[in-house]
Amino acid sequence: MLWKTTLLQFAALSSVHANTIATSNHARSDQLRWGACDVDDPSLQCANLTVPMDYTDPDSDATIQLHLLKVPAVRTPKKGSILFNFGGPGLEARHSLAGLSKRILALTGGDYDLIAHDPRGVAKTFTASCFNTSEERMAGPYAAMSSVADPEDRLALSTLWGASLALGNACYDYPSFQDKGPNLGTVFTARDLMQIVDAVEGDGLLRYWGLSYGTALGATVAAMFPDRIDRMILDSVVNPHQFYNYYDTEIWADADMVFSSFIKECLKAPEHCGFSHRNSTAFDIEKDIYNMIDSLKTEALAAGDQVVDSAIVRSFIRFSLYSPSSYSYLSRALDLLLSNNAAGFMEIYNENLAEGFLATVAQDESAFAIPCSDKIAPQQTFTELGEIFTELNGESRLLGSSGSGLAMICANWRFQAKERYTGNFESKTKHPLLVIGNRYDSATALRCAQNVTASFEDSVLVEHGGFGHGSWSQGSACTSKIIRSYFAEGTLPEYGTICEPDYGPFEPKTIDDVLKDIGFMDGE
Structure with a gap:
């Protein structure tokens, strides 16, 4: 879902x-x-x-x-x-x-x-909306909420925390949201x-x-x-x-296994697989991708006026894994990035993911307002959330950190559902x-x-x-x-x-x- x-x-x-x-x-x-x-x-x-x-x-x-x-x-x-x-x-x-x-x-x-x-x-x-326009929404805390931060990256986590706090305040202060x-x-x-x-x-x-x-x-x-x-x-x-x-930590439990299996299945279908020209095993390709993602945490790449960092790559992998119809272009994009072709990667990203995903996110706050108003979560402060960040990363090295943003928003959400x-x-x-x-x-x-x-x-x-x-x-x-x-x-x-x-x-x-x-x- x-x-x-x-x-x-x-x-x-x-x-x-x-x-x-x-x-x-x-x-x-x-x-x-x-x-x-x-x-x-x-x-x-x-x-x-x-x-x-x-x-x-x-x-x-x-x-x-x-x-x-x-x-x-x-x-x-x-x-x-x-x-x-x-x-x-x-x-x-x-x-x-x-x-x-x-x-x-x-x-x-x-x-x-x-x-x-x-x-x-x-x-x-x-409509669960806390902003007057989509442009206002994307220019505010959403710009930071698109990030993915690992448990050891305290600066990125702190930025996410501040963005989630700002989003919670924006919704709490928005007049029409008081009833909603x-x-x-x-x-x-x-x-x-x-x-x-x-x-x-x-x-x-x-x-x-x-x-x-x-x-x-x-x-x-x-x-x-x-x-x-x-x-x-x-x-x-x-x-x-x-x-x-x-x-929500358990949902990520199979993500790393799925990504490994994606690479193995890719090599079985060379006519549709971006990795097929590489004289490498699935294990080696997966290792190279993880190393590339780790390197982008400290040294991002430029593709024209766009930045390719670890967060955007993992977001791209996350949403592409939703459907096998995306697997061919996912493999091509990752293969380009393994060759340091950031422009080629961003071309595929922009064509297949960015516009549709960002357009959906920019519509309203329902993706946060509904689950966060339902949730009674035991950790509420930034320090206390540390163990959740670790747990998410433990469920999935690749994608678990994608759950950090929602966890922080829910920790800072100031509305509770009248009935749970x-x-x-x-x-x-x-x-x-x-x-x-x-x-x-x-x-x-x-x-x-x-x-x-x-x-x-x-x-x-x-x-x-x-x-x-x-x-x-x-x-x-x-x-x-x-x-x-x-x-x-x-x-x-x-x-x-x-x-x-x-x-x-x-x-x-x-x-x-x-x-x-x-x-x-x-x-x-």
Whole structure:
């Protein structure tokens, strides 16, 4: 990783006891006014749903509007709706669903409506913004927050600390954020999800697919409302225990192994691999890259008016490892840098990462405001955070330090969510959860998926043997069939199921090719 008959009851109960809330008198979908969307596909439909701004205050009449997008089912009889959250937090879920509609219809069978909303704080929904313009945002503390600092680099860490403190102060002092800050938590978003269920489902049951941060949201709603879970997939899993009660360290546990495996797979596909001309082993190339990154910590390179330092290289590696479709250009860029061609590296960086990533970051503060308002972290001062920096680096030498910035922002965040989930996620849902974890996911380690599976009774983990962030990153007929069967019949695979991808990480294929091969998606 990525909506009022019962509202007073919601507000009166803590999240731990939310499963006792009545589920009768559900509003039906014909009460939502579905109409045209602000997307190119005319078959898609949109609607707005009004929900309370603050579920803990039954006397308040303040509301917010959730913006919903629906991909209508293409088969009859229709079985209901599946709700989605694609992660982040901060991703615009509506536009993500619009762009992925054909793929998801194929995976889910086509007989469900697919619905996504931009959660509170995201995009135009109760926007979590602390600055007047994107230019003001990027000129302020964000300029320093883009850095990556190692535990021994006290100067860089101190700069990051100052930037995170400035960001926390900017949000605390921003007038419109006073109401928004305490009302952005994941529990409120979970309640929003159930409001959507009440508006679109006659049976009051949730069918849901969450990815990355969407798994923290999914685990929360499953623990709060276990008797209302009909189907739920958690894919590319965040550890929800750490999400609420600690800093996010476990997610990085596989990053170094993934990077090593990336180099090995690269050399197996010389026609797509930037390292193929080198007469070197994967071990030697990896060693050279680490040495190069270390050298850039003390002697950065210039590429015209741009600086190439350790932080920008590791950020480039971090986001490129999300998808195997990026692996070829990642290998070319690193190969250029190994030859001291900083200009060539920055050309690939600017073409493939900088504009899209910075444009996303520059939109709002949801990526910080949501997790930091949820989190009760034990270390709060710069000195106390030292052990967290060390722990992050211990999880991943390459990418663990990428978590330092978020840890510092959360330590300096001055808003707490009005309602947090305080349970242990040990719950038995109406229907068991399907959990999917990638073996080679540098952003959410497989260990996180194993921990969540152990929490929810009778849930089953599929180990997807692919690279990238989420099971869609490298397609597998095995995994795709399990997903289709789960939504169609509620069928769960055997415990210990492992699904391998149908093609290599450097092959120019996608999961859509797999879906066409197995007859789930029409060829074009």
